Amino acid sequence: MNDGVLAAAAHQPGSWHRLARRDLQHLIDVLVEAGHRVVGPQVADGAIVLRDLAHADDLPHGWLDEQDGGSYRLRHDPGAGPFDHVVGPHSLKNFLFPPRDTLQRWVRVAGSWQEQAIPRDEPPLAVIGARACDLQALAVQDAIFIRADYADPAYAARRDRLVVVAVNCRRAAATCFCHSMQCGPAVTHSFDLALTDPAEGAAGDAFAVEVGSERGAGLLAEVARRTTVGALDDEAIAAARRVPRDLESRMHARSVEPGQPRPRSLDTEGIRDLLFDSLAHPRWDEVATRCLSCTNCTLVCPTCFCHSVGEVADLSGDHVDRDRRWASCFEIDHGRMHGGNARPTTASRYRQWLTHKLAGWIDQFGTSGCTGCGRCITWCPVGIDITEEVAAIRASSAPDGQPAAGHEPSPSPPDAPP
Amino acid sequence: MVVAAAAWEIPGVRTLDLAFRDPGQGFVFEPGQFTMLCLPGIGECAISIASDPGGGPSRAPRADAPTLLSHTFRAVGNVTHPLARLVAGDEVVVRGPFGSAWPLETLRNRDVVIAAGGLGLASMRSAILHLLRHRAAYRSVTILHGAKHPGELLFTADYQAWREAGATILTIVDRPADDRPATSAMSEACVAPVAWAAPAAVGCGGASWSGPVGFVPALLDTLDLSPRDTSILCCGPEPMMKAVVARASDRGIAAHDIWISMERNMACAAGFCGLCQFGPAFVCRDGPVFRHDRIAPFLAVAGL
Numbered sequence: 001m002n003d004g005v006l007a008a009a010a011h012q013p014g015s016w017h018r019l020a021r022r023d024l025q026h027l028i029d030v031l032v033e034a035g036h037r038v039v040g041p042q043v044a045d046g047a048i049v050l051r052d053l054a055h056a057d058d059l060p061h062g063w064l065d066e067q068d069g070g071s072y073r074l075r076h077d078p079g080a081g082p083f084d085h086v087v088g089p090h091s092l093k094n095f096l097f098p099p100r101d102t103l104q105r106w107v108r109v110a111g112s113w114q115e116q117a118i119p120r121d122e123p124p125l126a127v128i129g130a131r132a133c134d135l136q137a138l139a140v141q142d143a144i145f146i147r148a149d150y151a152d153p154a155y156a157a158r159r160d161r162l163v164v165v166a167v168n169c170r171r172a173a174a175t176c177f178c179h180s181m182q183c184g185p186a187v188t189h190s191f192d193l194a195l196t197d198p199a200e201g202a203a204g205d206a207f208a209v210e211v212g213s214e215r216g217a218g219l220l221a222e223v224a225r226r227t228t229v230g231a232l233d234d235e236a237i238a239a240a241r242r243v244p245r246d247l248e249s250r251m252h253a254r255s256v257e258p259g260q261p262r263p264r265s266l267d268t269e270g271i272r273d274l275l276f277d278s279l280a281h282p283r284w285d286e287v288a289t290r291c292l293s294c295t296n297c298t299l300v301c302p303t304c305f306c307h308s309v310g311e312v313a314d315l316s317g318d319h320v321d322r323d324r325r326w327a328s329c330f331e332i333d334h335g336r337m338h339g340g341n342a343r344p345t346t347a348s349r350y351r352q353w354l355t356h357k358l359a360g361w362i363d364q365f366g367t368s369g370c371t372g373c374g375r376c377i378t379w380c381p382v383g384i385d386i387t388e389e390v391a392a393i394r395a396s397s398a399p400d401g402q403p404a405a406g407h408e409p410s411p412s413p414p415d416a417p418p
Numbered sequence: 419m420v421v422a423a424a425a426w427e428i429p430g431v432r433t434l435d436l437a438f439r440d441p442g443q444g445f446v447f448e449p450g451q452f453t454m455l456c457l458p459g460i461g462e463c464a465i466s467i468a469s470d471p472g473g474g475p476s477r478a479p480r481a482d483a484p485t486l487l488s489h490t491f492r493a494v495g496n497v498t499h500p501l502a503r504l505v506a507g508d509e510v511v512v513r514g515p516f517g518s519a520w521p522l523e524t525l526r527n528r529d530v531v532i533a534a535g536g537l538g539l540a541s542m543r544s545a546i547l548h549l550l551r552h553r554a555a556y557r558s559v560t561i562l563h564g565a566k567h568p569g570e571l572l573f574t575a576d577y578q579a580w581r582e583a584g585a586t587i588l589t590i591v592d593r594p595a596d597d598r599p600a601t602s603a604m605s606e607a608c609v610a611p612v613a614w615a616a617p618a619a620v621g622c623g624g625a626s627w628s629g630p631v632g633f634v635p636a637l638l639d640t641l642d643l644s645p646r647d648t649s650i651l652c653c654g655p656e657p658m659m660k661a662v663v664a665r666a667s668d669r670g671i672a673a674h675d676i677w678i679s680m681e682r683n684m685a686c687a688a689g690f691c692g693l694c695q696f697g698p699a700f701v702c703r704d705g706p707v708f709r710h711d712r713i714a715p716f717l718a719v720a721g722l
């Protein structure tokens with residue numbers, strides 16, 4: 001792609017272009033030829049999941065998803081474009097922070113343990129179809145795994161080379177509440193290219209493409225060597241920009257319709273203190289009568305990062321991998337210590353999950369741990385709904401009541417002056 | 419690191435002195451910090467450093483950085499049982515040091531009370547050694563130690579030296595005699611090949627116990643405290659720490675003069691794995707040592 005540098009100047013970050021829908025294959029080809037593993041949404045097992053993508057025809061053209069608490073259904077709609085579905089059970093987390101990952105490798109040589117470098121030689125990853133909530137989740141996980149003092153090598157190696165082809169949503173599921181979390185549906189950061197279908201109603205035959213990075217500019221320049229990448233006038237750019245903004249307005253205006261799933265939203269006003277002041281709220285016991293402690297919500301959540309570390313040895317015992325595996329605060333082992341379990345009940349585990357996500361995360365990382373993607377609502381087998389639980393707590397936490405906890409400042413970093 | 423010496427403190431509680439393979443690497447730590455001890459193929463666990471950090475408590479590399487790290491732990495599970503079987507010459511992979519430290523520098527010229535329940539004293543031994551090495555800088559150093567029964571009192575062989583170095587040591591037991599088998603079936607099975615010897619000073623039977631019976635807060639009651647000048651450092655089981663904090667507050671000691679060391683499940687010790695969460699804190703990074711007023715609202719809630 002080196003000789004594409006000059007051409008790339010025409011596709012610089014911030015510029016907009018027109019790419020025919022049938023030319024998506026060229027984009028995939030360019031990524032594959034540059035050595036990427038390309039993943040994108042596809043219909044499999046009754047859902048739209050992220051999988052290796054070789055052919056643009058395999059995108060879920062003509063499929064829409066209907067989501068509600070504990071319910072996910074695909075519906076065929078001939079007018080639906082390849083990205084008119086919303087988020088499925090997978091997210092970028094499945095690839096950057098996979099369910100199982102080797103952290104360290106040890107070899108015993110002459111009775112002494114030596115650490116071996118782990119080859120980080122996977123092909124770079126390109127994800128097609130990431131949404132605004134996915135990119136917010138990416139930023140949230142970046143803050144966890146790539147810190148100023150230390151970066152997780154496995155995550156950082158993948159993240160560094162990641163190519164994101166994002167999509168501006170023109171439709172939302174009832175479970176989506178990115179508008180409440182101020183992170184969607186418009187794609188604004190962390191993308192290399194962003195696709196918008198500006199058509200109203202049935203899918204159009206071309207995307208407006210916004211270039212988000214030098215890397216994206218290089219890719220689009222290479223696509224332009226193979227097919228026509230058209231220009232967009234100001235009016236067309238404005239129309240494309242309006243697509244997610246209009247959806248956002250519609251999301252704010254949604255109301256409950258008879259026979260339709262309830263559109264979700266979450267009031268985040270003062271939510272940290274609200275939740276930390278409600279640690280003794282009876283709602284935790286109530287939700288525990290429904291929650292199965294199954295861990296689904298944490299597995300589908302694109303920001304949940306808890307993991308355990310286990311040793312995997314070969315038969316000789318001389319070769320040992322230290323593997324991390326996704327863990328969940330709903331597992332009984334999560335809080336297990338000698339002398340007792342820190343969170344022995346489902347009520348304490350659900351409270352841990354929700355208060356960490358929406359309150360503790362703010363102390364730890366300066367942002368909410370929730371992007372409003374709605375996955376935890378859809379994939380909870382009993383339809384427990386984070387927005388409903390917060391609303392219930394908000395509705396019944398008397399401002400004059402005795403707060404259980406939380407008025408004190410949170411723990412400071414260890415080296416803060418006492 | 420290599421095990422330089424290994425010894426049983428009391429039944430089921432082992433101390434490993436670990437020597438650096440490369441002593442020149444300048445490992446420095448502060449009292450209260452912990453390491454992750456790893457046996458490749460078996461696993462890893464968090465254990466406090468129980469030895470003297472050397473000269474001044476600074477994180478900067480120093481000429482007098484310690485050449486040995488000791489760890490005192492109870493064999494309770496998958497990693498601690500195999501660790502307890504190690505003998506001199508065996509190898510342990512050590513990561514660390516991690517976490518926050520006791521604020522010893524800021525306690526100069528104060529009355530320092532160490533309140534330790536059970537194995538909690540292991541987590542405070544490093545602080546005790548540091549305080550006694552710099553004894554003149556502190557108005558007083560008082561160690562309150564409680565155990566289930568006399569045979570469970572930790573580091574009794576050190577008490578004489580600690581007293582001579584200027585510490586007041588008060589001990590208390592829940593029960594004057596050990597009415598249970600000396601070792602649990604599990605730890606007996608796992609440590610059977612290695613014989614342990616109880617320190618001669620304390621009889622396991624406890625028939626000779628003439629000290630107080632009760633819990634650590636009761637020892638606090640016996641002290642003639644000047645509350646404004648007193649700081650309490652506390653480590654032990656959570657209920658014990660809550661009781662100490664409550665009694666200390668009753669005695670007029672401000673919450674910001676009470677420090678406690680928390681325990682949680684840990685896999686990474688670096689703020690990545692999420693297992694050690696406690697309210698808004700990661701115990702591995704923001705703790706284990708916390709100033710009480712900063713976590714009081716969370717400590718008050720069961721199941722966090």
Ligand SMILES: Cc1cc2nc3c(=O)[nH]c(=O)nc-3n(C[C@H](O)[C@H](O)[C@H](O)COP(=O)(O)OP(=O)(O)OC[C@H]3O[C@@H](n4cnc5c(N)ncnc54)[C@H](O)[C@@H]3O)c2cc1C
Nearest residue numbers: 337338463464465466490491492494495496497498682706
């Ligand atoms: C900062 C910090 C400092 C510490 N310092 C010290 C110290 O100085 N000394 C010390 O002795 N300890 C210390 N600990 C505690 C120590 O880390 C734990 O005791 C240790 O991790 C146990 O590890 P293990 O793998 O041997 O036990 P594990 O195998 O993890 O077992 C731990 C406990 O869980 C029980 N258990 C195991 N499997 C199960 C199961 N499937 N279901 C239910 N229960 C089960 C075991 O019987 C045991 O009681 C410290 C902890 C922290 C966080």
Ligand code: SF4
Nearest residue numbers: 301370371373374376
């Ligand atoms: S908590 Fe639920 S809605 Fe929020 S990011 Fe996680 S899965 Fe999505």
Ligand code: SF4
Nearest residue numbers: 291292294295297380
């Ligand atoms: S909230 Fe739902 S998905 Fe999460 S653990 Fe409980 S039952 Fe499972």
Ligand code: FES
Nearest residue numbers: 687691692694702
């Ligand atoms: S031990 Fe992993 S986050 Fe604290």
